[in-house]
Amino acid sequence: MSHCIGLLSIAAKFSLLVFLLSAVFLCSSLSDRNPEFALTKTEESDLKEENGKESVTEDDADAEDLEVFYPTNWWQTVHPVPGPFHQAGRKCLDGDKLLFKSIFILGQAIPAGLHVRLNLQTGEKEAKLPDSTNEKSDMKDQKKRKRLDKVDIDSNSFTSQELKEALAKLKENEKTKSTMEANLEDVRKRFRPIEELKAEFERLNMRIETDYEIMVKLINKFNSSDSMLDEKIAALYDLEYYVHQVDNAKDFLSLGGLQLMINALNSTEAVMKEHAAFVLGAALSSNPKVQIEAIEGGALQKLLVILATEQPLAVKKKALFALSSMLRHFPYAQQQFLKLGGLQVLRNLFKEKGMEALYVRVVTLLYDLIMEKMLLEGAQNNEDQMEEKVQQYSQVKLVPAVVEQGWCAIVSNLLALPEHDTREKVLKTVSVLMAFCKDRYRGDQHLNITLSMLRSEYEELAAEEQREGDKDGYFKELLGSINTIIQELR
Structure with missing residues (x-):
């Protein structure tokens, strides 16, 4: 088989050589003819006839030159020409140059990009379209090239300064991005997730107690016979914090806590009397309802007894605090205070040794009570003032008693x-x-x-x-x- 292929190749080369020699001889013989038989360059206007129809050229009349191979996905035979070769010569004079055109076809015209093979069994040339995988690959490459073409930047359209600024912005964006990521990480470290917080709040809400419930526990702890003295003092310390609020003080009254504090003023323990008076004074402060209940419960008498008898300074200080809270803005209590000899009790404090810390407190109380009445009397014609309260203050003879004593x-x-x-x-x-x-x-x-x-x-x-x-x-x-x-x- 290989021997036959070699012979075919030698025959083709020989045919080509004969063709070239014949062409040279033909051109030489044609050059000796008259000029009218010479091939010249034909203008487009010369190809048209007088009636406007175009004339047919030699190339257009040759059907074999136009025979085309139409490929498919299967191997097809590329048909050869009938003879060893087909030739046509043309000699043209274009200025001083001799143009020579020779066309020869050894088979059908094959489009570019086909797969071509020589069938060794039949000796025929075959061709077909490329495989689909290659087509897909070519399409991908083409799309990729289009994308690259779209993002291609013409460096000549930007100045060096603009490129520097763009690079600076790029670096700044990278820096900002890194800073934001660092801040986000810092926030994650410092704060817990919202889900965790919600779960913890739910647990806290289950254990939340109202002030009322807390006061109930503290009162029960204080009133329990099983509680030690320090436990009772701790309960009183916590109660003082809660009864500062007006509503809590009213609840404290309804729970019976006020009467417990009044009774605790009779305790033999000085620390018990001290903290009971402290809770009492906090509950009485600016709370008329509690003030009325306290004076009806005998709190005024017991406070004056503490101030009039020998007691530690801390106990008398808290008792004076409770007395001041009861008297302020409560004319009825001020009237009862004068009747019970309260001014004389306070005056005796200046005769006791070690009570210097109470002097200013007593003077401040007297100043507040006097100014309270004077301000109310100066505004007694005001429609907003209660007539009954003005009448109550008129019955309080505080200043004459101060001067007299x-x-x-x-x-x-x-x-x-x-x-x-x-x-x-x-x-x-x-x-x-x-x-x-x-x-x-x-x-x-x-x-x-x-x-x-x-x-x-x-x-x-x-x-x-x-x-x-x-x-x-x-x-x-x-x-x-x-x-x-x-x-x-x-």
């Missing part, structure tokens, strides 16, 4: 104390009592000397304040109060 001198003597805060409160009380104690103050030589010394001291302090830039300072205000009292005593 010698409180004018007791208050003025406190100006000798060194604390500026104490002096301030005493000066306010002296100013309030000035209308009732003026004659006594004018004849008090010790008071006049004290006022002169205080004026000199506060003049220096006020001047120092002014040098520091504080024109309306604390010491200037105290100096003004002293000057007012001195002016009224002249």
Whole structure:
């Protein structure tokens, strides 16, 4: 078989050589003919006839030149021409150049891209379309090239500065992205997931107790005979926190806790009386309903007993706190306080040793009670004021009792104390009592000397304040109060 293929190849080469020699000889013989038989370049306009129809050229008339192979997915034979070769020659003169065109076909015209093989059994040439996998691969490559063409950037359309700015923005975006990721990670570390929080809140809600329920437990703990003293004190300490609220104090009253505190004032344990008075004072503060129940329950008498008898300073301090909470804004309690000799009880505190811490508290209480009545009387024509309350205050003879029991001198003597805060409160009380104690103050030589010394001291302090830039300072205000009292005593 290979021997036959070799012979065919030698025959084809020989035929080609004969064809070329014949063509050269033909051209040489044609060149000797007259010029009208020579092949010349034909213009498009020369190919048309007079009636407008186009003439047929030699190439168009040759059917074998136009025979085309139509491929399929199966192998097909590529048909050869009838003879060893087909030739046509044409000699054209284009200017000084000799154009020679020779066309020969050894078989059908095969489109590019086909698969071609030589069938060794039949000796025929065969061709077919490429495989579908290759077509798909070619289509993928073509799509890929199109995508690349779309994103292709013409570097000549951007300046170097624009490219630098684009690169800087890219780096900045990367930096921002990394920063955001770091922040997100930090948030994840610092905060728990919402699902975990919801679960924990659900667990907490199951264990939440109302203030009412807590007070019930604390009262039961305090009233239980099985509780130790320290446990009862701890219960009282917690109760004081809750009864500060008005609604809790009313619940405390309905639970019987107020009467328990009043009874605890009779305890033989000083610490028990101290914390019971503390809880009582917190519940009475600005709560009229509890104030009424407390005075009807005998709290006023028991508080005065504690203040009048020998008790530790801590116990008397809490009892005075409870007494002040009961008397403020409660004219009926103030009237009962005067009837029970409350002013005399407070006056005796100034005679006891070690009670200096209570002096300012007592003076402050008197000042508040006097000012409370004065303010109400000054606004008695106001439609918003209750007529009944005005009548109740009119029955409270507090100032006459203060003057009669010698409180004018007791208050003025406190100006000798060194604390500026104490002096301030005493000066306010002296100013309030000035209308009732003026004659006594004018004849008090010790008071006049004290006022002169205080004026000199506060003049220096006020001047120092002014040098520091504080024109309306604390010491200037105290100096003004002293000057007012001195002016009224002249």
